[in-house]
Amino acid sequence: MTRLGYGEQIRRWRVEKYKEQDSLMNARSSDVTVITAGSKAEGLTCYFESDRDDILVLEGIICVEAGIHLHTIPNGIGVYRMDTHAYSGHCRLLLERQARKHFKIIHNALCDNGQGDILLSSSLFLNEMSAVPHTKSVVYHKPAGPSLPTSIGREFHSDNVCALRCHCPSILQRWASRPRHWPSPVLVQKVVSLGANVTAVGFKESEFKHMEWRIGFNTGESELVNNxxxxxxxxxxxxxxxxxxxxxxxxxxxxxxxxxxxxxxxxxxxxxxxxxxxxxxxxxxxxxxxxxxxxxxxxxxxxxxxxxxxxxxxxxxxxxxxxxxxxxxxxxxxxxxxxxxxxxxxxxxxASPEPMLWYSMKRMELEMLNMEYFNRYVNGVLDKSDAILQEIQRRLIEIMMEIKLRMIEEGCAVNDLTDIRYRMLK
Missing domain, CATH: 1.10.1410.40 (Poly(a)-polymerase, middle domain)
Known part of the structure; x- marks a missing residue:
């Protein structure tokens, strides 16, 4: 399993690289924070091995449990009260205070429940997100639960989930106070500090699922898996x-x-x-x-x-x-x-040990170079005169040529280096 790309060293390296990538992307925007989640954040899949899971958190809005006082939340932050009288792990969101920054997506998803309360509809929110103008190079697929799947070519597939920050200390403290062998008290407190979010999906069998949101702990769960x-x-x-x-x-x-x-x-x-x-x-x-x-x-x-x-x-x-x-x-x-x-x-x-070891080493180097290249792209470093970028490109081509020649020697007819890269990293 280590030679297939599931070893401790490469797992830790991937985790750090995706954190770096998130930091670079979030330096560009103050409205949305991107959080890599799932198997990519856990370092447990190769570059093209599975879809990338991205949590897109809208800033300037927070959802809070009952008992949290508004005066503890800075002015200008939109506040929604969580009504947890729903299936466990789900809630409805009642508007308590409008955000200073106007999100059209949020405004169009607000509903009056006929009892003087304004609720944020999860289904309307998802519809609004689906209607956001599309980028030409990206293919947008049918929504799946709270996810808005996209793809670029055959290589990049992403499940994008829009979320709102959630402050639910009582839920996290119930989790933290359980008797356990693992995780350690230090890690428990770190998970608590990472907080929660809510995503636009209700319980499938609920009569009010179109109004319900699901409570999740993506960053905390990634931290647990990484440990x-x-x-x-x-x-x-x-x-x-x-x-x-x-x-x-x-x-x-x-x-x-x-x-x-x-x-x-x-x-x-x-x-x-x-x-x-x-x-x-x-x-x-x-x-x-x-x-x-x-x-x-x-x-x-x-x-x-x-x-x-x-x-x-x-x-x-x-x-x-x-x-x-x-x-x-x-x-x-x-x-x-x-x-x-x-x-x-x-x-x-x-497989014979020598070819398997050779394959494993080439795959690992290819993945590392691809991640470094992409992070430089995210950081806006695409100057063709950049020496590091040139060296990455040179080595990428060199590795793929080595793989191509070995495949030809073993009787496999291949010509497309892009195809080799995709198959090696899938």
Whole structure:
């Protein structure tokens, strides 16, 4: 798994590079803060391996729990009161104070509930965001939940989720005060300090879902995953592979987010010294067992707000339940051989050691150079006379030519260097 790009060193490097990228992008705008989330923020996927998840936080607005006094919030900041009388982990937003800065998107999503309250509609907000003028080079796809997916060519795919900042100390303190083996008190306080956000999606089975917003902790969750040790991170990656390549849900009945929560619960409930390289298969089986239970019972508590059931309204059918339970049970019975059922792992295991090591080194260098190039692009450094940029471009071409020649030697006809780059980093 380390040679496939899931090792500790490259994982930590990716995390830092995406943080750097966010800082560079946010230096350009005061209206929206971009936060890389998901597998990219966790350093657990290669450059083109999965979609990029971006949280776009509108500045100048905050949503607060009951009991938070307006005088504690600076003037000019728009304030919405969170009505949490909804399905756990969701809320409705009641306008308390208009923001000094006018957002047309927000204004057009306001509704009168007929009782003297002004509410911010999640469905109208999403409609307004979808109607924002498009950039010509970007292809905009049909919204999926709170996400507005986009793509540029076949390489760059992004799930963009617009969000509002959320101040919910009581929810975070309930999470922080739980008895646990992990995370450490220092990390717990850091997660609390990172706060929360709300995104424009209600509970699927709610009568008022068009008015509801979902409470999330993206930055805090990324920080937690980034503090998993090497064994825990690899269990998480392997569980995601099993869902994608073996179970293959067609309508997101089971998602990688479910796997993340299983691993976080594992980490919290067990001593950290039990997670070491030789225990990998034990914890993989434990994760599979937890997944099987979640499928059978349609119940898995959200790590940050346990009252919220991540399997509620998942759309799981009885037929899917029966089939997936049987598949997972068979996988668990296979013991260590279970990993050979995953195409990516199987190819790496049967590959000759020397070519695999060579491939791994080239892929890692190619990814690092691409990230450095993109961060310079974000920073506005695209002067063709720039010596560092020239050296990055030269080395990129050199690596792709080396790969091309090796592929030709092994009987594979390839000509397009761009295609080689994409396939190496996917």
């Amino acid at each position: 998993l040790n090497d064994t825990q991170a690899k269990v998480y990656v392997m569980l995601k592979m099993i869902v994608k390549d073996v179970l293959r849900p067609s309508k997101k009945e089971i998602t990688s987010y479910v796997m993340k929560n299983i691993v976080l619960w594992q980490a919290e409930r067990n001593p950290q010294n039990k997670f070491y390289a030789q225990s990998f298969l034990h914890w993989l089986h434990d994760g599979l067992r937890a997944l099987r239970t979640a499928i059978v019972t349609k119940q898995l508590s959200y790590y940050m707000i346990p009252e919220r059931n991540l399997m509620a309204a998942s759309g799981l059918t009885y037929r899917q339940q029966s089939h997936w339970v049987e598949v997972i049970t068979d996988m668990m019975a296979e013991g260590p051989w279970v990993i050979l059922g995953l195409p990516k792992i199987r190819r790496a295991v049967v």
